[in-house]
Amino acid sequence: MQKALTPRGSLRAMYETMALIRAVETSLLDLFGKGKLRGTVHTGIGQEAIAAGVVAALDLDRDVICSNHRGHGHYLAYCGDAKGLIAEIMGRPDGVCKGVGGSQHLHKKNFYSNGILGGMAPVSVGMAMGEKTKRSGAIVVQFAGDGALAEGAFYEAFNMAALWKLPYMLVVEDNGYAQSTPKALEQSGTLADRAKPFGIRVMEVDGNDAEAVHEAAETLSDHIRSGAGPGVLYCSTYRLAPHSKGDDIRDKTEIADAWTREPIVRARAKLPLEFCDAVDQAVATHVRDIIEALA
Amino acid sequence: MTPDTTPSTYLQSLNRGLHAAMAADEAVHFAGEDVLDPYGGAFKVSAGLSTRFPDRVHTTPISEGAITGLASGMALRGLKPVVEIMFGDFLTLTFDQILNHAVKFGAMYGTEVPVPMVIRTPMGGRRGYGPTHSQSIEKHFCGIPGLKVISPSHVHAAGDLLGAAIASETQPVLFIEYKSLYPLPLFTGSELLNVAPAPTGSYATRIVRNFETGEPDAVLIGYGGVAPLMLEVAERLAEEEINVSVVLPAVISPLDIAPIAQEVACARRALVVEEGVAGFDWGAEVAARLHETLFGKLDRPVRRLASKPQIIPTSKDGEAGTLISADDIEAAVYEELA
Numbered sequence: 071m072q073k074a075l076t077p078r079g080s081l082r083a084m085y086e087t088m089a090l091i092r093a094v095e096t097s098l099l100d101l102f103g104k105g106k107l108r109g110t111v112h113t114g115i116g117q118e119a120i121a122a123g124v125v126a127a128l129d130l131d132r133d134v135i136c137s138n139h140r141g142h143g144h145y146l147a148y149c150g151d152a153k154g155l156i157a158e159i160m161g162r163p164d165g166v167c168k169g170v171g172g173s174q175h176l177h178k179k180n181f182y183s184n185g186i187l188g189g190m191a192p193v194s195v196g197m198a199m200g201e202k203t204k205r206s207g208a209i210v211v212q213f214a215g216d217g218a219l220a221e222g223a224f225y226e227a228f229n230m231a232a233l234w235k236l237p238y239m240l241v242v243e244d245n246g247y248a249q250s251t252p253k254a255l256e257q258s259g260t261l262a263d264r265a266k267p268f269g270i271r272v273m274e275v276d277g278n279d280a281e282a283v284h285e286a287a288e289t290l291s292d293h294i295r296s297g298a299g300p301g302v303l304y305c306s307t308y309r310l311a312p313h314s315k316g317d318d319i320r321d322k323t324e325i326a327d328a329w330t331r332e333p334i335v336r337a338r339a340k341l342p343l344e345f346c347d348a349v350d351q352a353v354a355t356h357v358r359d360i361i362e363a364l365a
Numbered sequence: 366m367t368p369d370t371t372p373s374t375y376l377q378s379l380n381r382g383l384h385a386a387m388a389a390d391e392a393v394h395f396a397g398e399d400v401l402d403p404y405g406g407a408f409k410v411s412a413g414l415s416t417r418f419p420d421r422v423h424t425t426p427i428s429e430g431a432i433t434g435l436a437s438g439m440a441l442r443g444l445k446p447v448v449e450i451m452f453g454d455f456l457t458l459t460f461d462q463i464l465n466h467a468v469k470f471g472a473m474y475g476t477e478v479p480v481p482m483v484i485r486t487p488m489g490g491r492r493g494y495g496p497t498h499s500q501s502i503e504k505h506f507c508g509i510p511g512l513k514v515i516s517p518s519h520v521h522a523a524g525d526l527l528g529a530a531i532a533s534e535t536q537p538v539l540f541i542e543y544k545s546l547y548p549l550p551l552f553t554g555s556e557l558l559n560v561a562p563a564p565t566g567s568y569a570t571r572i573v574r575n576f577e578t579g580e581p582d583a584v585l586i587g588y589g590g591v592a593p594l595m596l597e598v599a600e601r602l603a604e605e606e607i608n609v610s611v612v613l614p615a616v617i618s619p620l621d622i623a624p625i626a627q628e629v630a631c632a633r634r635a636l637v638v639e640e641g642v643a644g645f646d647w648g649a650e651v652a653a654r655l656h657e658t659l660f661g662k663l664d665r666p667v668r669r670l671a672s673k674p675q676i677i678p679t680s681k682d683g684e685a686g687t688l689i690s691a692d693d694i695e696a697a698v699y700e701e702l703a
Contacts, residue, residue: 134442168475177474182441186465192431193466196438196446203394203444210438223461226431233426 078126084280085337086349088118091143092334093353094152097361102315107159111173112140116310119333120243121147123283127291132208136194137183139174144213148181153360160364188221195227198236209237209294216261217248232268235299239290245309250319262304270300277305278333375519376547379410382524386531387418393531396423396432397449407451408487429455433462440482441470447531453488454500467537468511483530485540489590489640490688492544495679501641503541507618514618516541518592519549520560520571521615529567543590557603568615570624575603580631581610583698586651587638588617594691595638601695622654629655633664634701638694643671665701670694
């Protein structure tokens with residue numbers, strides 16, 4: 071795919087990122103359905119604006135990203151390496167981690183993911199400690215879902231990050247569900263407020279609005295990079311596809327309704343139709359070519 | 366790192382090892398609970414570090430899991446963290462960070478990612494701390510791929526081993542120190558016991574014998590806090606002219622059976638001793654490996670000796686009745702030689 075000539079934070083560039091993520095993940099579900107993938111895949115279809123908006127606000131030469139089990143979008147937004155990702159999930163030696171890590175365990179340059187929920191919070195804080203010690207000016211950004219916030223490790227990590235004013239940003243992707251369990255059955259209080267008693271700055275944003283996510287991520291990353299301490303970017307969104315594959319028990323009208331408010335629909339409404347169609351076609355061809363080459 | 370030749374206790378040796386490691390490399394950071402001077406850590410192993418290296422010694426909240434994760438993160442980003450877990454019993458809280466994080470990063474991304482971190486912790490009983498502050502739970506951490514578990518005895522230059530682990534290891538190390546060894550002088554030999562010259566290697570297995578010539582009648586194998594008990598038994602048996610070799614590996618997992626098997630091959634009778642509780646124990650691994658290595662060459666099955674499989678009472682008599690003792694070991698040796 072052609073590198074965007076537009077600035078990274080422009081809606082056009084973010085649309086390209088979102089379209090790539092959508093095309094790759096749709097293809098992964100298709101490959102899974104055909105029995106071409108082993109294990110499982112967790113897609114973030116419907117959550118692309120968060121990956122695109124946040125990563126476009128980062129300094130990719132130095133910032134560090136810690137991702138989770140639902141991390142394909144974060145990875146693609148970070149480096150655009152669709153071939154390395156797809157090959158990895160297919161378990162091939164030419165995958166980005168030689169087929170060892172698979173979907174949930176990706177690493178390239180400053181990008182790390184792990185499928186254990188919550189555990190990456192202290193690790194991210196340790197990375198932030200490392201970056202602060204080295205005076206690199208980098209910030210460490212961790213992505214996590216609402217379900218993961220039930221893990222105690224976060225609160226130990228919040229405490230240390232705030233205590234030591236570390237350059238740590240947690241991006242919460244609140245998609246309303248912890249696997250199959252709706253938030254109301256597993257979280258008490260106001261989830262977005264969880265980090266506030268630690269003195270951590272929290273910004274809440276519509277996670278389906280790439281521009282809003284990007285603007286908030288820029289504001290928060292500037293704040294964190296200035297040495298003011300950690301921050302939480304709390305993004306509301308909806309996962310359109312099943313938790314992993316074919317295990318969806320959610321209300322069908324709820325899902326149908328969410329398709330009308332998803333980030334790509336939202337971005338298309340603000341962009342020229344011909345631009346969007348051209349991007350969609352380009353990414354479709356790009357992903358099809360990759361899969362054909364790997365088949 | 367130059368070997369520490371100053372006479373010192375096990376604790377002083379560890380403290381010197383930490384000082385030397387931090388002085389040698391600015392990437393070394395130290396983190397743990399209550400580690401700042403003048404307190405200097407619950408057992409004073411970190412004494413003086415925060416005064417000498419104020420920017421690299423971090424007193425932490427009571428969050429054992431998180432500080433272990435913190436160390437992984439620091440290690441992944443180019444530092445060499447050393448974490449102190451105040452009591453070995455609290456390692457339970459670090460298990461997810463060790464098993465699903467620290468040891469995974471090095472191998473699960475397809476190419477080796479360096480994760481140089483050392484988790485050190487005081488282990489064991491005999492100080493009256495009761496059921497949750499006296500245990501020896503390291504067997505639960507043995508056999509984890511990617512994790513090196515080191516537990517030096519007082520026959521080892523403990524601080525040098527710690528320094529080597531900090532300076533040279535590129536993947537996580539769990540460093541088990543026995544509380545009961547802290548006040549003991551490093552052992553270099555006695556009237557009745559001689560320490561075999563150390564083979565090369567940072568963590569060489571040490572052998573102490575109660576005889577000068579001839580072959581051992583039995584071999585005692587153990588690590589960490591049971592070393593003084595085994596040496597005491599060797600001294601008692603010297604007076605009875607029973608030849609005993611005490612074999613003390615420092616790296617308890619993964620286990621290099623070769624130096625142990627070499628000594629056992631001469632005696633053909635071996636006893637494995639540990640302070641942890643009996644059952645699914647370290648001795649089971651040693652025994653299995655010895656039987657694999659020396660099948661048909663042993664006079665008796667390898668005998669395992671461990672503490673009773675029950676909680677450790679706080680009372681002096683209760684604790685003494687639970688933990689493995691020199692008398693237990695001595696009696697077992699006589700049974701094996703009968």
